[in-house]
Amino acid sequence: MVYQGVLTKMQTEYSAPIQYYLVFKDDFINMNQLLDRNISISFVRYECLNCGLDKPIYRQGFCRSCFFDVPQAADWIIRPELSTAHLGKEDRDLEYEKKMQLQPHIVYLANSSSVKVGVTRKSQVPTRWIDQGAHEAIEIVEVPNRYLAGITEVALKEHVSDKTNWRTMLKNDIVDENLVDWRERLKEYIPDEAKAYFIANNSETNIEYPVQQYPEKPKSLNLGKTPNYQGVLKGLKGQYLIFEDQTVFNIRSNEGLVVNIEVK
Known part of the structure; x- marks a missing residue:
């Protein structure tokens, strides 16, 4: 199954363990259900969380001009x-x-x-x-x-x-x-x-997190340098996805990126 949408911080539900949801415009994913699944993340384009334009994200999900204008930043x-x-x-x-x-x-x-x-x-x-x-x-x-x-x-x-x-x-x-x-x-x-x-x-x-395997040497996934990534999801903590190969992906710091997420 393939999902596409603009990344915003995962929504959470306080329980034991925490429940995580990746919410797109017309769909959402309960990320806890993807643990031990092979998933791929592919960069598609940018989409500023304010103006909606395909402009490089500067900070906090906003393009440069919006970042210096909107009250949210x-x-x-x-x-x-x-x-x-x-x-x-x-x-x-x-x-x-x-x-x-x-x-x-x-x-x-x-x-x-x-x-x-x-x-x-x-x-x-x-x-x-x-x-x-x-x-x-x-x-x-x-x-x-x-x-x-x-x-x-x-x-x-x-x-x-x-x-x-x-x-x-x-x-x-x-x-x-x-x-x-x-x-x-x-x-x-x-x-x-x-x-x-x-x-x-x-x-x-x-607070208890849904993590099956913690990374010993976490390495951060940068979709600008690696626009296509595939790995087995092993945990969710903070706003991070944790993968079996010790790759970690910070959803919060990638807000404003449109991605394809394929669950295999």
Whole structure:
């Protein structure tokens, strides 16, 4: 069977293990059902997630011109401390920014390759943790807007990482941590503006991924250099497909590419 569509990040369902879905315009694939199956991925063309044109993807699924224009790619997406909607100040589109920034946000600790701090909208818990390949996570602060979450993250990352090592995460070369203890150690560094939003009583969320074989030396598939690839699917973690030959394919970083996926 052959599927064709533009790649967007896999949708997930929190269960044990996580259920993964690759969603196209007129179809979807439950990726868990493809484990142990031989599948091929072939690059067809580009399709910018904003303008829909066949133009090389620059970042985040957008062509270069759209990336520097659409509010979905503004700096505050990556750096929430730059959010200004709470002040009524527009960056690219104030209505969109109010919708996205002026809602409850979570500052969290997640363990993907090591303990890291991050920010997400409350509505994206636990999806954000799953997308990062975290096997355990905990909320530490719940604030009413993105700006407060951003300044809290900036303060805490002086004392804990804000990055994930994707190779370590995929190799499953990880150590369980007591995230409640981490939360307690870090609370003194929360900015004064956010101290009242500290979450004092909660427990870790544990996440199980559908992986039959972890790669020892993961090698990333680049469809620009290798437009046709075939392999046996052995796992799904974060937004990665993991293959038997240790090839890994990051769906998220290939958003905006139209591909053929053939299941054999």
